Amino acid sequence: MAHKTEFLYLSEQDTIKAGVLDAAKCVDNAEEVFTLLSKGDYLMGGSNHNSHGMGLVFPKESPFPNMPVAGPDRRFVAMPAYLGGRFDVCGNKWYGSNAANPSKGLPRSVLTVTLNNKDTGEPLAFMSANLLSAARTGAVPGVAARHLARKDSEVITVLGCGQINRSCLRSILTQLPNVKKVVCYDIFEAAAEKFLDWEKKELGIEGEVNLDLGQALKDADVVTVAASRLKPLYVKDEWLKPGVTLLITGPMQSDDSFWMSTKLIYDNVRLHEAYVQEAVESGDKAGYYKGVIGGPIYTLIDAGKMPALKDSTSIGEVILGEKEGRTNADERVTFVACGMATFDVGLGYDLWKTALEKGIGQKLVLWDDPYQK
Numbered sequence: 144m145a146h147k148t149e150f151l152y153l154s155e156q157d158t159i160k161a162g163v164l165d166a167a168k169c170v171d172n173a174e175e176v177f178t179l180l181s182k183g184d185y186l187m188g189g190s191n192h193n194s195h196g197m198g199l200v201f202p203k204e205s206p207f208p209n210m211p212v213a214g215p216d217r218r219f220v221a222m223p224a225y226l227g228g229r230f231d232v233c234g235n236k237w238y239g240s241n242a243a244n245p246s247k248g249l250p251r252s253v254l255t256v257t258l259n260n261k262d263t264g265e266p267l268a269f270m271s272a273n274l275l276s277a278a279r280t281g282a283v284p285g286v287a288a289r290h291l292a293r294k295d296s297e298v299i300t301v302l303g304c305g306q307i308n309r310s311c312l313r314s315i316l317t318q319l320p321n322v323k324k325v326v327c328y329d330i331f332e333a334a335a336e337k338f339l340d341w342e343k344k345e346l347g348i349e350g351e352v353n354l355d356l357g358q359a360l361k362d363a364d365v366v367t368v369a370a371s372r373l374k375p376l377y378v379k380d381e382w383l384k385p386g387v388t389l390l391i392t393g394p395m396q397s398d399d400s401f402w403m404s405t406k407l408i409y410d411n412v413r414l415h416e417a418y419v420q421e422a423v424e425s426g427d428k429a430g431y432y433k434g435v436i437g438g439p440i441y442t443l444i445d446a447g448k449m450p451a452l453k454d455s456t457s458i459g460e461v462i463l464g465e466k467e468g469r470t471n472a473d474e475r476v477t478f479v480a481c482g483m484a485t486f487d488v489g490l491g492y493d494l495w496k497t498a499l500e501k502g503i504g505q506k507l508v509l510w511d512d513p514y515q516k
């Protein structure tokens with residue numbers, strides 16, 4: 144019996160046609176994924192089912208002339224996942240990153256997503272995923288804004304004016320209709336100005352650049368953090384006002400007093416437990432912690448100064464009404480998100496389905512019949 148296998152190829156333009164820039168829909172998709180995470184209806188890599196992904200680690204030097212060596216932001220990472228619920232599909236995000244890419248007219252990272260039939264392993268779709276990945280990353284704090292931010296929030300401060308925060312801001316604004324001002328902060332004034340111009344034109348909210356971090360945060364009702372690691376970002380406790388919602392997507396340091404006093408909600412507690420487990424297994428816990436967003440928090444947990452991860456809250460539990468999120472207008476609520484392949488698979492799945500319905504993309508043949516059976 145012949146078994147033809149076809150899959151759908153989606154270029155970046157195709158993913159746009161399929162709705163990758165529709166931030167409100169991406170937030171809904173991410174919210175649904177969060178509920179599945181809370182129920183446990185998913186798998187990610189590793190024996191703990193919760194690994195963020197597996198990277199190729201390049202050596203500092205190599206006797207082989209063609210072998211890649213370590214360099215700024217230079218890595219390859221595979222992020223596999225199974226996602227349950229109506230998705231019921233396996234997939235993998237695979238990307239290569241190199242700080243030298245922009246000088247070649249390329250984004251720093253080049254990403255693709257593959258979706259596979261969970262039983263046979265046949266590919267269902269292969270798609271460009273730079274926009275997909277940014278959209279799913281931004282949609283995650285969008286969900287947090289929906290459930291944790293004060294509805295009367297008027298001022299949003301953006302820390303780190305890069306591509307990811309564009310996507311975060313786009314998503315957050317779909318949830319907060321009363322926002323009147325966007326404050327842009329970056330270590331580079333030009334990056335902050337460029338972000339402000341973009342956001343005024345595309346999102347239509349008034350704003351300003353403020354390069355004094357304390358001043359930039361003074362009136363913030365919501366703060367979205369997605370700075371790169373060019374320079375450590377240190378946010379003092381005293382700069383964050385009562386009632387603020389801090390949405391952390393990139394690394395940030397703060398005073399112990401801040402971490403210990405804010406109400407902390409995680410994207411998925413199990414992911415953070417996996418990070419801590421991987422840190423222990425690495426043999427250099429402190430070094431490992433330095434490279435992950437939750438590092439400052441895990442350090443305080445290890446010291447017994449903050450509740451253990453097992454006693455903490457994932458946002459899925461808040462969405463499902465199983466645990467409390469914000470309980471009053473004055474508490475400072477912090478949401479920490481580290482990125483999970485489940486979101487790439489979830490959004491990739493909806494883009495694939497839309498593309499199939501609308502005839503977007505190209506069908507490619509893996510085989511008319513497998514040569515080897």
Ligand SMILES: NC(=O)c1ccc[n+]([C@@H]2O[C@H](COP(=O)([O-])OP(=O)(O)OC[C@H]3O[C@@H](n4cnc5c(N)ncnc54)[C@H](O)[C@@H]3O)[C@@H](O)[C@H]2O)c1
Nearest residue numbers: 303305306307329330334369370371374375376393481482
């Ligand atoms: N949680 C997730 O799912 C997820 C996914 C993708 C990327 N990220 C993280 O998001 C962050 C931003 O990624 P990007 O692709 O937008 O990078 P980018 O290089 O496009 O932009 C980052 C910006 O941060 C600025 N910056 C660096 N250090 C700063 C500091 N101390 N204070 C203020 N601004 C500073 C840079 O000047 C730059 O403008 C990275 O840390 C990345 O690892 C997180």
